[in-house]
Amino acid sequence: MDNIGFDGYAPTWCPGCGDWGIRVGIKSALEQLGYDPSTIFMSFDIGCSGNMNDFINGYATHGLHGRSIPTAVGMKTANHEMNTIVVGGDGGIYGEGGNHFLHACRGNHDITVIVHDNMVYGLTTGQVAPTAKQGYKSKSTPQGIIEVPVNPLALAISQGATFVSQGFAGDARSLIEILKAAITHKGFSLVNILQPCVTFNKVNTYQYYLKHAYKLPEDYVQNDKKIAIAESMEVDEEKFPLGILYKEERPAYHEQISQLEAPLVKRAQFTDFAPFTSSFV
Amino acid sequence: MQFNWKIGGEAGFGIMTSGLAFAKIATRSGYNIFDYAEYPSLIRGGHNTYEVLVSEDTLTAPKWDIDLLVCLNKETFNLHKYRLTDKSMVVFDPEMFSPDIPCIQIPIGFTQIKKTEKIDQMMVNTIAVAASIALLGGDLNVFEQLIHQQFDRKGEDVVNFNLRLAKIGYDEAMKSTLLKLDILKKKDVVKQKMVIAGNEAYCLGAMAADCRYYASYPMTPASSVLTTLAAWQTTNQMVVRHPEDELSAINSALGASFAGVRASVGTSGGGFALMTEAISYAGIAEIPLVILLAMRPGPATGIPTWTEQGDLLFGVHAGHGEFPKMVLAPGDSEEMIELTMKAFDLADVYQTPVIVMSDKFLSESHISPDKETIDHLLQNHKIRKGKIVSDTKESPYLRYKLENDGVSEMLVPGKKGVYYQANSYEHVEDSHTTEDVGMRVQQVNKRNAKIQTYFKNDFELPKIFGDLTESEIVFVSWGSGKGSILEAQKLLDDKKTAYIHFTHVYPIPEEPIKQLFAQCEGKRIILIENNSQAQFGQLLRMQTGISIKETFLKYDGRPIWPEEVRDFIIGKKQNLNSEKAEMKIQESKSDSQSQVSSENETSEEDIMNKLAQKMA
Numbered sequence: 002m003d004n005i006g007f008d009g010y011a012p013t014w015c016p017g018c019g020d021w022g023i024r025v026g027i028k029s030a031l032e033q034l035g036y037d038p039s040t041i042f043m044s045f046d047i048g049c050s051g052n053m054n055d056f057i058n059g060y061a062t063h064g065l066h067g068r069s070i071p072t073a074v075g076m077k078t079a080n081h082e083m084n085t086i087v088v089g090g091d092g093g094i095y096g097e098g099g100n101h102f103l104h105a106c107r108g109n110h111d112i113t114v115i116v117h118d119n120m121v122y123g124l125t126t127g128q129v130a131p132t133a134k135q136g137y138k139s140k141s142t143p144q145g146i147i148e149v150p151v152n153p154l155a156l157a158i159s160q161g162a163t164f165v166s167q168g169f170a171g172d173a174r175s176l177i178e179i180l181k182a183a184i185t186h187k188g189f190s191l192v193n194i195l196q197p198c199v200t201f202n203k204v205n206t207y208q209y210y211l212k213h214a215y216k217l218p219e220d221y222v223q224n225d226k227k228i229a230i231a232e233s234m235e236v237d238e239e240k241f242p243l244g245i246l247y248k249e250e251r252p253a254y255h256e257q258i259s260q261l262e263a264p265l266v267k268r269a270q271f272t273d274f275a276p277f278t279s280s281f282v
Numbered sequence: 283m284q285f286n287w288k289i290g291g292e293a294g295f296g297i298m299t300s301g302l303a304f305a306k307i308a309t310r311s312g313y314n315i316f317d318y319a320e321y322p323s324l325i326r327g328g329h330n331t332y333e334v335l336v337s338e339d340t341l342t343a344p345k346w347d348i349d350l351l352v353c354l355n356k357e358t359f360n361l362h363k364y365r366l367t368d369k370s371m372v373v374f375d376p377e378m379f380s381p382d383i384p385c386i387q388i389p390i391g392f393t394q395i396k397k398t399e400k401i402d403q404m405m406v407n408t409i410a411v412a413a414s415i416a417l418l419g420g421d422l423n424v425f426e427q428l429i430h431q432q433f434d435r436k437g438e439d440v441v442n443f444n445l446r447l448a449k450i451g452y453d454e455a456m457k458s459t460l461l462k463l464d465i466l467k468k469k470d471v472v473k474q475k476m477v478i479a480g481n482e483a484y485c486l487g488a489m490a491a492d493c494r495y496y497a498s499y500p501m502t503p504a505s506s507v508l509t510t511l512a513a514w515q516t517t518n519q520m521v522v523r524h525p526e527d528e529l530s531a532i533n534s535a536l537g538a539s540f541a542g543v544r545a546s547v548g549t550s551g552g553g554f555a556l557m558t559e560a561i562s563y564a565g566i567a568e569i570p571l572v573i574l575l576a577m578r579p580g581p582a583t584g585i586p587t588w589t590e591q592g593d594l595l596f597g598v599h600a601g602h603g604e605f606p607k608m609v610l611a612p613g614d615s616e617e618m619i620e621l622t623m624k625a626f627d628l629a630d631v632y633q634t635p636v637i638v639m640s641d642k643f644l645s646e647s648h649i650s651p652d653k654e655t656i657d658h659l660l661q662n663h664k665i666r667k668g669k670i671v672s673d674t675k676e677s678p679y680l681r682y683k684l685e686n687d688g689v690s691e692m693l694v695p696g697k698k699g700v701y702y703q704a705n706s707y708e709h710v711e712d713s714h715t716t717e718d719v720g721m722r723v724q725q726v727n728k729r730n731a732k733i734q735t736y737f738k739n740d741f742e743l744p745k746i747f748g749d750l751t752e753s754e755i756v757f758v759s760w761g762s763g764k765g766s767i768l769e770a771q772k773l774l775d776d777k778k779t780a781y782i783h784f785t786h787v788y789p790i791p792e793e794p795i796k797q798l799f800a801q802c803e804g805k806r807i808i809l810i811e812n813n814s815q816a817q818f819g820q821l822l823r824m825q826t827g828i829s830i831k832e833t834f835l836k837y838d839g840r841p842i843w844p845e846e847v848r849d850f851i852i853g854k855k856q857n858l859n860s861e862k863a864e865m866k867i868q869e870s871k872s873d874s875q876s877q878v879s880s881e882n883e884t885s886e887e888d889i890m891n892k893l894a895q896k897m898a
Contacts (some may be wrong), residue, residue, distance in 0.1 A: 005699055005700075005701065009714070010714060021293070037703035039696070039697065039698045039699055039700055039701055040698075042541070043703075044537065045703075047706070051343075052715075054703055054705065054715070055714050055715050058701045059700065059701050059703075060695035060696070060701050060703075061701070061702075061703035061704070062536075062537060062540055062567070062704045063702060063703050063704070063705045063706055063707060063715075064533065064536070064560075064563055064567070064704070064706050065533065065559055065560060065563050065706060067529075068529060068530075068560065071525065071529065071530040071531075071533035071534040071537065072533045072534065072536060072537035072540075073537060073540070074525075074530070074537060075495065075497075075533065075534035075535055075536060075537025075538035075539075076536045076537040076538065076540060076541045077537075077539075077543070078495065078521055078523075078534070078538055079494070079495060079537070079538040079539075079540075079542060079545075080541045080542065080695070080696065083541070083695070083696070100526050100529075100530075101526065101528060101529070101530055104525070104526035104530070116652070127638040219297035221314045258521060259516055259521045260515060260516065260520070260521055261521065265494050265495065265521055265538075265543050266494075266541055266542040266543050266694065266696075268519060270492045270665075271489070271492070271518045271519050271520075272661075273518075274486070274489065274490060274657065274660045274661065275657065276517070277486060277489065277514065277517075277518070278476060278486065278653055278656050278657050278660070281476035281477055281478045281653075282306075282309075282310075282474050282475065282476055282479075282480065282653055
């Protein structure tokens with residue numbers, strides 16, 4: 002029973018969906034790093050992205066829409082020896098769970114957040130997502146969305162994330178490398194993945210990204226916050242940088258809790274209650 | 283003999299600190315206490331009060347009449363004089379005001395002492411507490427030891443300064459009175475007593491239950507659990523987090539619980555509302571979780587620093603969809619410890635959310651159990667984890683295996699060669715998602731089966747206080763209603779009363795409860811609740827078909843007073859002359875917020891109810 006693989010049920014995504022490539026990326030990255038389903042925590046959000054729960058094996062939660070980050074934070078806190086990965090969509094992570102996202106960046110929780118960014122809600126059949134370009138017309142915004150898009154990269158960098166990257170579902174090879182770096186990074190890692198929704202988004206297609214995305218140059222300096230912010234703002238010009246925009250070393254959340262030298266789940270039970278009852282006398 | 287001491291002043295005066303100090307002085311002198319504090323939702327400027335009832339006997343509720351009122355400002359006197367009798371002592375500063383009703387006057391020149399000693403208002407508390415000790419025949423040395431304990435780490439100067447102020451207060455009071463009381467006279471042998479409120483009891487219970495993760499977003503009256511556990515965490519190795527919101531609190535707790543540690547969250551109604559979706563997730567994914575719901579009067583922000591049992595049905599029904607859930611409602615701090623420890627066991631044994639109900643009255647009022655009793659309780663608790671295992675022989679491992687008792691083996695994640703998910707979607711036995719007709723029904727049935735298993739193994743019938751068979755009057759209540767009803771039974775000692783006290787409030791099995799109430803046929807049965815819609819009455823009717831017609835309901839934000847229960851039963855108000863009553867009515871600015879329904883209702887009762895809201 003030791004030879005277990007990551008392949009779960011056959012995916013039910015639409016043919017051509019970017020999620021296929023992301024799944025391959027995650028699976029390959031984990032395999033290449035030497036993980037198996039028993040050595041990884043996964044926290045799946047709700048949506049087409051989160052449906053990966055049945056397609057990739059692991060000790061996993063498939064919880065509530067928008068809450069995959071706090072769930073992962075709890076999992077990591079309870080057992081920090083387990084590498085912990087969040088898989089969600091732009092709606093769950095930046096919309097419903099936006100508050101959790103920015104606070105997890107601040108805390109530098111040692112989790113890897115992989116976001117399927119397709120600018121649209123797939124599973125609920127095509128409403129607009131928070132990352133959609135202003136004016137994007139969808140079922141829920143027939144006159145075009147009034148809000149400007151969330152900028153996940155700039156948000157993450159400014160709120161204290163220590164690893165901020167962007168990948169493209171159509172370039173699995175580069176994606177694997179980004180994912181490996183993100184999973185290996187100690188601290189909060191964001192991998193925002195540009196993922197065409199072939200069914201509901203007729204604007205941000207594979208062809209669109211081939212035209213609008215670009216790889217960061219090889220001599221790109223990853224640890225300069227100002228450069229990273231400037232690069233993240235390129236999206237305003239409809240340009241999408243691919244690669245690791247920002248990376249710094251800072252102690253992870255659990256490393257700053259003195260109680261967590263040994264994993265919380267593994268320590269012995271505390272039983273010396275007398276000093277506590279005495280304090281009430 | 284019960285003696286009721288009360289201190290009042292502006293918020294920010296340090297009223298809470300002095301009240302707790304007085305309570306500890308009483309217990310360290312060998313007495314029991316029950317205390318009760320009132321404060322507005324403000325940091326400065328509002329009116330704060332703290333009352334401590336002292337007795338040689340065990341106390342479970344506050345008392346209406348005030349025996350000694352310490353007024354740090356004029357407002358204290360004006361707001362509380364309707365609870366004074368002509369035998370009440372009033373400590374006041376003649377420079378501020380003098381009492382205008384018959385009472386025993388104890389003038390102490392706080393303002394003058396402030397000027398002479400160049401002290402700020404906070405320090406006046408020390409003087410006031412020491413003066414109280416003098417008036418009640420207490421031992422100043424007990425207070426001095428407390429001062430040492432509190433201030434030693436701040437250095438000798440601070441200690442000596444406070445000791446000097448205490449001496450001044452003590453001497454001033456001695457000058458002001460010729461009374462020789464022995465209310466606080468130190469006993470030769472003093473048993474170690476704890477001064478402990480419901481929230482603190484929850485902390486002790488959670489610690490003894492091996493809770494390792496507590497997450498909470500501050501909200502009165504649950505906040506002190508967060509701050510207490512946070513202060514303890516480096517010693518007891520619990521991880522205590524104050525996350526960005528209640529959604530994060532509960533979902534992170536579910537994550538921690540999934541990963542194998544006992545976890546809990548605490549909040550009040552508004553925060554609990556935000557948590558309900560996750561409670562539902564815990565239900566279907568079968569993740570153990572203990573939730574402390576410390577109620578305050580709503581709806582919405584309501585009156586945040588006051589008390590009510592208004593969220594019982596909300597707690598019981600929290601979470602969409604159908605799933606088992608247990609709701610426990612302790613009646614005092616000791617029961618809070620017992621039921622908190624049990625809640626963690628139930629959460630594990632049934633792999634489902636368990637709610638512990640409290641309210642501001644229970645969460646923040648202190649009682650004084652023997653330390654020995656509590657130590658014994660904590661040390662002898664044997665943790666039950668049910669089918670939660672760290673290793674498994676099952677292959678393939680089926681997280682949601684169909685079992686007759688409704689509970690499947692839950693493997694703590696980490697074992698090599700195994701994986702599974704805690705799935706919020708309906709799932710097959712191995713935890714993968716399904717929409718299959720047969721499996722859906724089987725999994726629903728499996729989860730529901732936990733309820734019958736709970737009835738068989740862990741449900742506890744209500745406790746009966748008094749002789750049910752002999753009784754003519756039967757009180758029915760739940761949770762924090764306990765203390766005042768027990769005290770009311772004492773006040774009604776010429777009548778045969780019994781009290782049915784529910785702590786396991788949901789779910790309730792029909793037959794045993796019907797049998798219990800069959801014994802009450804022909805008796806006067808009264809449902810007592812601190813809410814307006816008789817929520818437990820509704821719940822009891824829903825679960826057992828038993829309907830209680832006569833109710834005493836109170837929902838003005840104040841707790842139920844034993845005297846109110848007594849007066850409701852006897853149908854009249856004692857020691858309340860009409861003149862005094864008129865004065866009180868004029869003070870009462872708004873309409874009655876208390877509702878009683880009884881054939882015995884009198885206009886005097888109306889008056890009393892109007893007064894109840896003025897109890898600040």
